[in-house]
Amino acid sequence: MYLCKNGIGVRMEKFSGSNGVDFKLSQVTQEDTGNYSCVYSEGRLVAHEITTIGQKHVFIQVKEFLSGKIHVTNSVIFEGDSVSLACTGTVTNNRPALHIYLCKNGVGVVKNVVQGKEGVQFTLEQIKKEHSGNYTCVYSFSKYDPPVTVCSISDNPVLIQVEDFTRTDFTQPDLDVGGRSRTWWVNVFRLACSAGVVMAAVAALVDSYVWSKKALHRETPNEDPKRDDDNSTSMGPQTLPE
Structure with missing residues (x-):
């Protein structure tokens, strides 16, 4: 039984049963990315001489960095304040350590290593207006020193807008x-x-x-008090009855 990668045999195992053969790839790297298939032969051949593709194949992609999840409590802040960003990845049993990178505008600028945990919190102190930008996070099981330029694989950026106050x-x-x-x-x-x-x-x-x-008050005219005609006294000439 031969394991083929991209149409070329890379591994051979003797098949003597009905349960098939397990090909195990350990400590994979990005070079192991490719299309894999299986073929078999009754005769023993050298693996790299096999140049064929099986009826079915699977594509395996080995990534150097994986996209992490990022969360920020407050995306609008003032100069001189601080902001905390939480980044999480996925820990596996055989790779308990994560190298998590905080990225700004597609470039990893800060790194933190966590052992046995899936997340880390990055705190930016005394930030300035030039710290405004799109922030993401990625993680890797291998150690790299920033800056790293693979942050574009992250699809959940958060925008931090530093206000000038x-x-x-x-x-x-x-x-x-x-x-x-x-x-x-x-x-x-x-x-x-x-x-x-x-x-x-x-x-x-x-x-x-x-x-x-x-x-x-200015627009209302002054009016004389109303007279009572029945009780008023005339000051004119009076006519006496005969």
Whole structure:
């Protein structure tokens, strides 16, 4: 029984039963990628002299890197903040260690090795606007040093957009202020701005009401009190009865 790869015999095993022959490929590499089929002969031949393809064949693709899953908790952040990205792969029994690479715009820039685990968390500290981009992750059972340029195989990128945020003078981009975090101060600033807008709107409404009352008062003429004809006294000439 001969195992053929791409139409050429590569392995031979003696067949003497009805259960077939198992060809086992150990420690495969990318060079083992190809179309495999089986043929048999009653005579013993040299494997590489077999140049034929069996009736059925299977295609085996050996990948150097596999696409991992990536997840980010917050995709829109401000400069100086941090963001965490979780990347996961699949551990096998004979390959318990994973080399996971975080990729930005198709290039692996950070690597982490995990033993016996399927995931790792990458944390980017004090990021800047130039850190914006599409992030993916890939993993390999072999060790490679970044940068790696095979991240295009990943099909689930996440977009991180770093917003340009101008901080006020009472905050520092790299330090907490008064024991409070930067996020706390940002929320206070936003709340103060919202309160100022509400107060300005109320003042405008009050001013408009007062102005309208004054205008109405100017437009209404002064009227004399109504006279009671029955009780009034005439100051003109009086005619005495005869």
